[in-house]
Amino acid sequence: MSENVFRAYDIRAVFNEEIDAESIVRIGLAFGTYLGGQGLVFTGRDVRTSSKIVENAAVSGICSTGCDVASLGLLPIPLLNFSTWKHKPKAGLMVTASHNPPEFTGLRFRRNDGTGFSEENDKIKKIYLEGNFLKKPWNKLGEFTSISTQVVISEYTKYLLEKISLERQLRVVLDPGAGTASIAAPQLFRKAGCKVFTINSQIDGTFPGRDPYPREGNIDDLQKITADHGADLGVAYDGDADRAVFVDDKGRIVRPEVAGVLFIRDVLSKKKGKIVANVASSMIVQEQVEALGGEVIYERVGDVFMTDAIEKHHAVFGIEPSGHFYSNLFYPFDDGIQSSLLLAEIISKQNKPLSELADEIPQYPMIEETIKCPDEKKFQVIERTKEKLEKRGYKLNLMDGVRIDQKEGWAIVRPSNTQPLIRVTAEARTESKLKQLKSEVFGLLKEELEKS
Numbered sequence: 001m002s003e004n005v006f007r008a009y010d011i012r013a014v015f016n017e018e019i020d021a022e023s024i025v026r027i028g029l030a031f032g033t034y035l036g037g038q039g040l041v042f043t044g045r046d047v048r049t050s051s052k053i054v055e056n057a058a059v060s061g062i063c064s065t066g067c068d069v070a071s072l073g074l075l076p077i078p079l080l081n082f083s084t085w086k087h088k089p090k091a092g093l094m095v096t097a098s099h100n101p102p103e104f105t106g107l108r109f110r111r112n113d114g115t116g117f118s119e120e121n122d123k124i125k126k127i128y129l130e131g132n133f134l135k136k137p138w139n140k141l142g143e144f145t146s147i148s149t150q151v152v153i154s155e156y157t158k159y160l161l162e163k164i165s166l167e168r169q170l171r172v173v174l175d176p177g178a179g180t181a182s183i184a185a186p187q188l189f190r191k192a193g194c195k196v197f198t199i200n201s202q203i204d205g206t207f208p209g210r211d212p213y214p215r216e217g218n219i220d221d222l223q224k225i226t227a228d229h230g231a232d233l234g235v236a237y238d239g240d241a242d243r244a245v246f247v248d249d250k251g252r253i254v255r256p257e258v259a260g261v262l263f264i265r266d267v268l269s270k271k272k273g274k275i276v277a278n279v280a281s282s283m284i285v286q287e288q289v290e291a292l293g294g295e296v297i298y299e300r301v302g303d304v305f306m307t308d309a310i311e312k313h314h315a316v317f318g319i320e321p322s323g324h325f326y327s328n329l330f331y332p333f334d335d336g337i338q339s340s341l342l343l344a345e346i347i348s349k350q351n352k353p354l355s356e357l358a359d360e361i362p363q364y365p366m367i368e369e370t371i372k373c374p375d376e377k378k379f380q381v382i383e384r385t386k387e388k389l390e391k392r393g394y395k396l397n398l399m400d401g402v403r404i405d406q407k408e409g410w411a412i413v414r415p416s417n418t419q420p421l422i423r424v425t426a427e428a429r430t431e432s433k434l435k436q437l438k439s440e441v442f443g444l445l446k447e448e449l450e451k452s
Contacts, residue, residue, distance in 0.1 A: 012418050015104070
C-alpha cells in the first residue's frame with residue numbers, strides 16, 4: 001500500500017486498488033497499538049459498498065491488540081463524533097470517504113471529544129510502516145460488540161432539539177445524496193416541526209442520484225424543487241453529512257461564507273468570542289466579523305486543524321467555505337445536520353426569507369476550481385509555483401499551500417488533502433482583478449504541470 005493513502009488528516013484511497021482488506025487489518029493493528037492495546041473504541045461506517053468490509057477488517061486489527069470495539073453501525077460521522085464526545089470511549093474510528101467518489105474508502109480516527117486526529121496520524125503511520133504491532137494472546141483479545149444506531153440517533157436528536165427551537169413551521173427540502181444523512185436528518189427536521197420533502201434519500205453506496213460532493217452543477221434538482229415547492233430552505237449533504245450546502249427560497253445556492261455570516265451573527269449575539277476561518281475563506285467573513293466587534297483567526301483547511309485552532313483560541317465558531325461549520329456552543333466538531341437545523345431556526349426567527357437575508361450580505365466575485373495532479377507530484381508543482389511567485393515579488397502566506405494577498409484581492413493554490421487535485425481559489429473586489437489573478441496563477445500552474 002502506498003504511503004500516499006495517509007493524507008493530512010485521514011486515510012483515503014480507492015478500495016481494492018490503492019488499499020485492500022489486508023492493509024486495513026494492518027491499519028487497525030497500528031491504531032490499536034497506538035492506543036496501547038486497551039480501552040474502548042467506537043466505530044461507524046458510511047454507505048459505500050466497501051464500508052462494511054472495511055469496518056470489519058479494521059475491527060479485526062484493533063481487537064487483535066486487546067482494545068474493545070463497539071460498532072455504532074451505519075450513520076453520519078457527526079453522530080459518531082457526538083457519541084464519542086458524549087460517552088467518552090478511549091477513541092473513535094469512522095469508515096468514510098466523505099465527499100470522494102463511490103470507489104473510495106477511508107478511515108478517520110477520532111479523539112474522545114469527537115474531533116479528529118492531527119499529529120496522532122503521523123504516529124499511526126509510523127507504526128504501520130514499521131510493522132511493530134501489539135498482538136495479544138488468544139485469551140486476551142478485545143471484545144467486539146455493537147450499540148443500536150437508533151439509540152445513537154435518539155440521543156443526538158434529543159440533544160439538538162433541547163438547544164434548537166423553531167418559532168414557526170418551515171418547508172424544507174433535504175437532499176442526502178443517498179448518503180448517511182438519510183437516516184437522521186429528515187426525522188430530526190420533522191420532530192422540529194418542519195414540513196419536509198426529500199430527494200435522493202434512499203441509501204445507496206453507488207450514489208445514483210448525484211455524486212457525494214454537493215456543489216454547483218450537481219444539485220440542480222434540489223434547487224428546482226426548493227423553488228417549485230415554495231420551500232424556505234433546501235439542504236444538500238455530502239456522503240457522511242459533515243458538510244452542508246444551502247439553497248434559498250428562490251432556488252439559489254447560498255455561498256457558505258454568506259451562511260457563515262448568518263451563523264456568526266447568531267452566535268455572537270449569544271456569546272462573544274473569536275471566529276476561526278480557514279485560509280480559503282472569503283473577505284466578507286473578516287469584514288462582517290470585525291463590523292460586529294469580533295476577531296477572525298485564520299487556520300489551515302481541514303477539520304482537524306480547525307478544531308485544534310478553535311480549542312487553542314477558545315473560539316465560539318468556525319467556518320470553512322467547503323460547507324463545514326463548527327458551532328462550539330454545541331460541541332467542538334463540524335456537523336452538517338446540526339448546522340442546517342440551526343439555519344432553519346435562524347430563518348424561523350426572521351420576517352424575511354433566506355434569499356433576502358443572504359442578499360443583504362455583500363459579496364465579491366470569486367472562483368473555486370481544481371486541476372488534476374497525481375498525489376506524488378502535486379506538492380512539487382506547488383513548490384515550483386511558489387518560487388516563481390516569489391521571484392515576481394509577491395508577499396506570500398504559506399500557512400496552507402501558497403496564498404497571494406493584494407489590496408484588491410487574493411488567490412490561494414493548495415494541494416487537496418483528500419484527492420489527487422490542486423485547488424485554486426481566488427477572490428477580488430472587481431471582475432477585472434479576479435480575471436487577472438486567475439490568469440496569472442493558472443498560467444504558472446499549467447507551466448509547472450507540463451514540466452512534471
